Amino acid sequence: MALIDSSYTHRDGETRGINYRRWVIAQATLTACLKVKGMRWVVWSCWIYAFLQGIFLFGFGQLMDPSSTVYAFITENLGLFKPIAPMFQGWAEENPRIAIGMTYNLFFYIFTGAIVSTLTLSLVALGMAIPRLITSDLSSRAITIYSSKAVSRLDYCLGKFGGVMLLLTITWLGPMLATWLMGNLMAPKISFFWHTAPALLHSSMFVLAGMIFLGLMALGVSAMTSSPRTATSIWVGVLLLGVVLSGIGLSSKNEWLQYLSFWFDLELLQRWIFNISGDFKELSAEYPGITEGDIFKQMKLRLDITADNVAVAITCLSLLGGAALLTLYKKVKPE
Amino acid sequence: MAGAIIECSGVTKLFGDFAALNNVSLDVSPGTIGLLGPNGAGKSTLMKCLLQLQPISMGVAKLLGRDVGSEGREIRTRVGYAPEQDCLISGMVGCEYVTYCAQLNGLPFQEARQRAHEMLDFVGMGQERYRPVDTYSTGMKQRVKLAQAIVHDPEMVFLDEPTNGLDPKGREQILQLVESLWEKHNISVVLSSHLLQDVDRICGEIIIIARGEVLVKDTLKNLKGRRAGFAELVVEGEHQRVLEILRANECTCELESNGHITVEHGRESLTPVLKFLRDAGVRPIEALPSPNALEEVFLQALSTHGPD
Numbered sequence: 146m147a148l149i150d151s152s153y154t155h156r157d158g159e160t161r162g163i164n165y166r167r168w169v170i171a172q173a174t175l176t177a178c179l180k181v182k183g184m185r186w187v188v189w190s191c192w193i194y195a196f197l198q199g200i201f202l203f204g205f206g207q208l209m210d211p212s213s214t215v216y217a218f219i220t221e222n223l224g225l226f227k228p229i230a231p232m233f234q235g236w237a238e239e240n241p242r243i244a245i246g247m248t249y250n251l252f253f254y255i256f257t258g259a260i261v262s263t264l265t266l267s268l269v270a271l272g273m274a275i276p277r278l279i280t281s282d283l284s285s286r287a288i289t290i291y292s293s294k295a296v297s298r299l300d301y302c303l304g305k306f307g308g309v310m311l312l313l314t315i316t317w318l319g320p321m322l323a324t325w326l327m328g329n330l331m332a333p334k335i336s337f338f339w340h341t342a343p344a345l346l347h348s349s350m351f352v353l354a355g356m357i358f359l360g361l362m363a364l365g366v367s368a369m370t371s372s373p374r375t376a377t378s379i380w381v382g383v384l385l386l387g388v389v390l391s392g393i394g395l396s397s398k399n400e401w402l403q404y405l406s407f408w409f410d411l412e413l414l415q416r417w418i419f420n421i422s423g424d425f426k427e428l429s430a431e432y433p434g435i436t437e438g439d440i441f442k443q444m445k446l447r448l449d450i451t452a453d454n455v456a457v458a459i460t461c462l463s464l465l466g467g468a469a470l471l472t473l474y475k476k477v478k479p480e
Numbered sequence: 481m482a483g484a485i486i487e488c489s490g491v492t493k494l495f496g497d498f499a500a501l502n503n504v505s506l507d508v509s510p511g512t513i514g515l516l517g518p519n520g521a522g523k524s525t526l527m528k529c530l531l532q533l534q535p536i537s538m539g540v541a542k543l544l545g546r547d548v549g550s551e552g553r554e555i556r557t558r559v560g561y562a563p564e565q566d567c568l569i570s571g572m573v574g575c576e577y578v579t580y581c582a583q584l585n586g587l588p589f590q591e592a593r594q595r596a597h598e599m600l601d602f603v604g605m606g607q608e609r610y611r612p613v614d615t616y617s618t619g620m621k622q623r624v625k626l627a628q629a630i631v632h633d634p635e636m637v638f639l640d641e642p643t644n645g646l647d648p649k650g651r652e653q654i655l656q657l658v659e660s661l662w663e664k665h666n667i668s669v670v671l672s673s674h675l676l677q678d679v680d681r682i683c684g685e686i687i688i689i690a691r692g693e694v695l696v697k698d699t700l701k702n703l704k705g706r707r708a709g710f711a712e713l714v715v716e717g718e719h720q721r722v723l724e725i726l727r728a729n730e731c732t733c734e735l736e737s738n739g740h741i742t743v744e745h746g747r748e749s750l751t752p753v754l755k756f757l758r759d760a761g762v763r764p765i766e767a768l769p770s771p772n773a774l775e776e777v778f779l780q781a782l783s784t785h786g787p788d
Contacts, residue, residue, distance in 0.1 A: 152601040153665055156633040160557060160586035169583040177571055279573075287569045290628070292533050293561035294584035295553050479533040 166296050167304040174308020175283075178274040186271045188315055190256060191263045198256055199327025202249075209237040209245070210333030241340050247424045249328070249344035254419040257321060257348050258412065264355065267317040271363045272380045274312055278305055278364055278375030279477060283371035292479040302364070302473050309360040311369030311466045318352050351418045355411055358462050362407070365469025368476040383407075413450060413458035422448040485510050485636055485668050486530065490539035493522075493529055493692070500525040502692040503539070508670075510636070512662045514683030514700075515672040516778055522692040523672040524564060527638045531561055544635055557585055560629035560637035564644065564672075566621055572664040572720065574609035574616070575600060578627045585632035592631070599627040604653060618645035622654060630661070636668035637661065643678055651678075656684055680774045688781045695781040709746040712771035713764045714739070725760045729753070742771070 178184060188415045207215030208230050219230050239246040258264055282288050325345045329338055366380045387406035392403030403409040418420070425445045429437075438440070486508035493501040501522050515523040525581045528534040530543050532552035541548040569577055575596050582592035591605040600609045603623040608616070613624060613777045622642055629637050639658060659682050661667040673679055679686065686703055688696040696703070715722050721734055726733040731753065745753045750769045757764065 152598050153630075153660075154598065155665070156587075156591070156595065158591050159588065161588060162586070163553070166584055166586060169580070173580055180571060209709045274522065280648050281570050285570045286563075286565050286567045289533065289565065290569070290581065293531055293556060293559075293563070294581060295586060296584055297553055300553075423765040479528070 158405070163296070163300060166294075167300050167307060170291075170296070170301060170304025170312055171307030174278060174305050175311040177277040178270075178308065178312050181273045181277060182397070184273050186272060187266055187273065191266045191270075191291075191316045191320045192323070194263055194266065195324045196327070196462050198324040199251075199330075201414040202252065202324060203330055205248070205252075206328055206330070206332050206337060207338070208384060210234070210331075211409045212213055213331070213333070240431065241336065243428060245340035246343055249341045250347060250419055250424055251421060253321075253348045254323070254415065254421055256324060258415045262271045263317045263320045267313055267359070268384060270312060271359060272377060272384075274309070275363055275376045275380050278309065278367035280371060280373050280376040282369045283368070283476070288477060289479045294446045298477055302477060305364055306360055309363055310356055313356040313360060318349070318356060321348050321352055347419045351415050354414060354418075358407070358411070358466055361466045361469040365472040368473050377437025405461060407465055410458040410462045413454055414462070416448055416450045417455040417458075422450065428477065483510065484508055484542075484668070485544055486513075487542040487545075488530075488539065491526075491529060491536055491541050492538040493525055493534060494537040500692050501529065504692070504694055505539075505688075506687070506694060506697065508685065508687070508697075510662075510666075511685055512659075512669045512683045512770045513685045513687060514679035515670060515687050516674070516676065516679055516774075517689035518782065519674065521689045523689055523690070524640055526689065527561070527640060527670065527672060531556065531559065531638065557632070558635045560632070560634035562622075562625040562629040562637065562639045562642055565624075566607060568616070568621065568624070569611040570614055571612065573612050574605060574620075574624050577613050577624065578609075578631050581628040582631040587632060592596045595631050595633075596627070600624070602630075603627045603657060604641040619647070619650040622646060622650070626654065626657065630667065630757060636670065638670045638672070640672045641674070642671065643673065643675060655681055669768040672694065676774050676778060686774065686777075688778055690782055696777065699775070703777045704770040707773040707776055709744055709748075710770055710773075710776075711743045711745060711750050712766075712768040713741045713757075714766035714768075715723070715741065715744060715762065715764050718762065722757070722762055722764075725754075725757060725762060729756050 164374075179188070194232065204215055207213040208219070209232075211234055216230055216234070220227050231427055259305050260291060282291070288301075292298070296304070325341065325348070329341060330340060332341075359428070363380070366383060367376055369379055370376050387408040389406075391406035391409045394400055394404075394406070414455070422445055425441065429441075484507045487563050488504050488506040491501055492499060492502040504522075504526065515526065517523045525534060529536050530541055530548060532548055532555070536549065544558055546555050548555060569580065572580065575593075578587070578596035579592045579597060582595055583589060587595065597605050597609075600623075605620065605623050605627065608620055609624075613621070616624065622645070626639070626642060629639070633757055642658060646654060655678060658669055658671065661669050662684075669682070671679060671683060680700070683700060685699050686696065687694060713722070719741065721737070722741060723733055723735060726741070726743055726745075729745075731746075734742050736742060743753065747753065750767060754764070754767060
């Protein structure tokens with residue numbers, strides 16, 4: 146093997162700052178996650194799911210516009226919907242805040258947190274990614290290499306966190322934004338955007354809060370062990386434990402147990418951000434007849450939430466996030 | 481010391497009650513520095529403390545004139561490190577790994593990629609650079625570790641056992657590369673090794689550590705000077721005659737099992753010995769002044785101060 150000694154040259158180029166180096170770690174983390182077998186399928190599923198939601202919302206938007214092709218198609222070809230389309234359109238003219246804004250808020254409440262949603266797919270994606278986050282660096286001792294470069298432990302963790310955020314952006318935040326944009330595509334009026342904006346704001350707030358929490362949890366779990374299988378098992382265990390605790394809490398009337406489940410805490414946070422019960426109150430004030438049914442009453446009862454409930458949920462989420470940070474602090478060390 | 485690359489003052493590293501480094505004080509000038517010591521002596525710990533991979537328990541250390549405790553990140557932009565363990569990032573191919581390491585030191589992507597290929601050429605990696613690092617042999621791993629340590633053009637590199645697990649040819653190639661870093665490219669090298677031949681071959685300055693304490697710090701030349709009165713001769717046949725000539729000239733000598741003759745001549749230089757041998761018609765095939773000087777000094781240091 147020939148030695149090409151003369152190829153060594155000194156460099157005098159620029160050296161970029163610490164944020165660039167953190168970004169490099171984030172990119173590499175995302176790339177490593179996307180290399181996981183099956184991950185691309187999960188990502189594609191998220192976008193297909195978002196696309197289907199977008200088509201649904203697009204159709205809903207077009208119902209408000211009598212000049213649209215969709216409106217014409219429905220009124221001319223779908224006899225059943227013939228009276229519904231003008232009714233929707235009239236309702237939107239009369240009370241757009243409720244007809245558009247509230248409907249969108251409800252849709253996005255369901256889209257961002259339902260059992261079958263991009264949230265669930267994101268949790269699956271995280272489960273698949275966890276061995277590639279910190280676990281692999283612990284097992285290969287690559288942490289030593291990171292620490293010997295111009296990045297600190299904090300920079301490393303921030304970079305890894307950025308990588309998880311990027312992954313969750315393409316599985317959760319991105320599809321949610323795409324759904325909203327598709328729903329607003331060819332909106333009948335510019336005011337349509339304004340009425341759907343609160344739903345976007347609520348979704349973004351919830352998704353971003355969820356991303357930060359889940360990102361921390363994923364990193365914490367990934368830092369717990371140097372065995373990829375164990376890391377994945379812990380993640381699955383944490384998810385199942387949440388479901389079990391929530392179920393036990395509900396059935397045993399020991400409601401406090403539910404707060405130990407991050408699913409339940411996230412759901413409370415979501416209810417608080419979307420304020421669906423507030424929407425129902427407004428709806429019953431405007432249209433008393435609609436909300437008199439038992440279904441609405443039960444939904445309202447279930448969706449009602451107090452500031453104390455939210456405070457406890459946020460505290461529990463913060464404690465779990467804190468535990469994840471502590472794990473990172475203890476485990477992410479060169480040796 | 482002006483221009484010192486390493487300055488330690490009372491550096492102590494404790495693991496519980498155990499002192500891995502005990503009050504180490506050092507001033508080291510640029511060049512090739514060999515860290516010698518038995519296993520567990522504290523060589524790697526000293527390197528790690530200087531690179532801030534391990535926090536220093538007590539004392540102050542400076543690297544390239546900067547305080548290790550408060551300016552670790554700035555220091556590491558100017559320093560390279562090839563650890564003893566593999567420490568490769570699983571799933572990456574060789575050139576991707578070295579590019580990534582360059583980026584971690586702040587090089588823009590294009591330049592990082594270009595330098596990664598240059599450094600992989602430099603360390604003698606061919607098409608293997610396109611293979612995942614997980615599949616590398618020990619030799620390839622050592623090369624790629626060296627490449628990542630110098631890819632950002634550091635002012636000094638720490639190499640922890642860089643020839644471990646290499647065959648003689650691979651070892652020779654790595655030693656040539658390491659030697660050229662200081663001689664041709666002015667990059668100071670701190671080499672930790674338990675292989676005395678490696679250190680003897682490359683290093684200008686020697687630091688012997690045992691039990692976390694610096695036992696010896698001197699130039700190789702001075703250390704060899706301590707054994708100036710010793711030599712090893714290789715002669716063909718006529719061993720007994722040579723032994724007689726040497727003894728007649730007030731030398732203490734012995735025939736070793738490998739056929740070499742060890743001589744304690746007590747002179748500053750070997751030249752007078754060679755002269756009276758030549759006068760007697762003996763022409764040694766090889767004459768080694770101060771043979772095994774480093775080994776002798778090392779063993780002497782350990783027996784005087786070192787572990788039981």
